[in-house]
Amino acid sequence: MPELAEVEHYRRRWAVAVGERVERVFLNAEKRVFRGVDTAALVTGLAGERMVEARAHGKQMYYRFGERQWLGVHLGMTGKLFCVEPEAAGEKHDHLRLVLDSGRVLVFQDSRMFGRVLYAACEGLPEWLQGLPPEVLSDAFTFEQMDAFLDCRAGAPIKAVLLMQGVFPGVGNWMADEILWRARVAPMVPAGRIGRRKRREIFACLQAVCRDAMRVIAPDWSRPPEDWLFNHRWRDGGICPRTGRALRRESIGGRTTCWSPAWQCYRG
DNA sequence: CTATTTGTTTATCC
DNA sequence: AGGATAAACAAATA
Numbered sequence: 001m002p003e004l005a006e007v008e009h010y011r012r013r014w015a016v017a018v019g020e021r022v023e024r025v026f027l028n029a030e031k032r033v034f035r036g037v038d039t040a041a042l043v044t045g046l047a048g049e050r051m052v053e054a055r056a057h058g059k060q061m062y063y064r065f066g067e068r069q070w071l072g073v074h075l076g077m078t079g080k081l082f083c084v085e086p087e088a089a090g091e092k093h094d095h096l097r098l099v100l101d102s103g104r105v106l107v108f109q110d111s112r113m114f115g116r117v118l119y120a121a122c123e124g125l126p127e128w129l130q131g132l133p134p135e136v137l138s139d140a141f142t143f144e145q146m147d148a149f150l151d152c153r154a155g156a157p158i159k160a161v162l163l164m165q166g167v168f169p170g171v172g173n174w175m176a177d178e179i180l181w182r183a184r185v186a187p188m189v190p191a192g193r194i195g196r197r198k199r200r201e202i203f204a205c206l207q208a209v210c211r212d213a214m215r216v217i218a219p220d221w222s223r224p225p226e227d228w229l230f231n232h233r234w235r236d237g238g239i240c241p242r243t244g245r246a247l248r249r250e251s252i253g254g255r256t257t258c259w260s261p262a263w264q265c266y267r268g
Numbered sequence: 269c270t271a272t273t274t275g276t277t278t279a280t281c282c
Numbered sequence: 283a284g285g286a287t288a289a290a291c292a293a294a295t296a
Binding site: 059076175 | 272273274275276
Binding site for chain 1: 288
């Protein structure tokens with residue numbers, strides 16, 4: 001489920017441990033979420049260290065312990081982070097558990113295991129945090145950059161382009177649909193066929209959807225207002241809140257896409 | 269039983 | 283070469 005704002009929500013669930021020390025680490029090294037990770041080094045490296053930083057960049061979260069212990073978490077499709085009381089029972093898909101000095105436990109749970117854990121012990125940023133693109137809500141994310149990228153991916157449907165994490169970090173399936181719905185652009189339109197004026201609208205809607213999602217979802221996972229596409233998109237028979245007509249669901253760019261044909265009339 | 273899934277990586281085809 | 287697309291990953295849910 002996790003896109004930009006859901007990731008931020010989960011980041012905060014572990015951020016309650018900032019200032020606390022890790023007493024012990026439990027994990028099952030065989031699980032796919034640890035693919036490529038030196039789990040033995042992770043277990044010994046984090047033990048005794050204090051969490052000093054809890055951050056997210058797009059869908060990639062990372063926590064720093066002490067001066068040189070870095071733990072990365074990506075939630076994939078079904079990953080979750082939470083903090084439980086000492087007496088809480090473990091659950092089936094708990095893959096990583098950090099027991100704090102207070103007794104509370106930070107848990108990473110992921111049933112489908114498309115998520116992953118990363119680990120590094122180094123002075124500066126680990127290589128997997130270097131060269132990240134500007135975050136979509138930062139000043140460094142500019143229209144000119146988006147404009148150039150749409151030309152670079154001119155043949156791909158705009159829906160697929162918005163999902164590319166190298167330029168739109170954090171944008172996921174429902175956010176891409178929400179953006180195109182607000183901008184009134186049909187999702188299968190090739191990016192290169194979108195004119196400059198409409199690109200300006202897409203840019204503004206992109207920022208607005210990210211900002212709104214952060215405000216509504218990140219603090220407590222509130223249900224978005226009914227005038228978002230969000231509440232209508234999941235089930236068959238959904239109705240467009242703007243037109244009152246049926247939403248359509250089809251596969252575009254390899255992903256299930258929900259859109260409102262009468263409303264999203266821009267075809268480039 | 270089958271079909272579906274809010275993500276990413278790898279393979280394959282142009 | 284490089285962009286576009288499909289497949290694979292895995293388990294829960296309908």
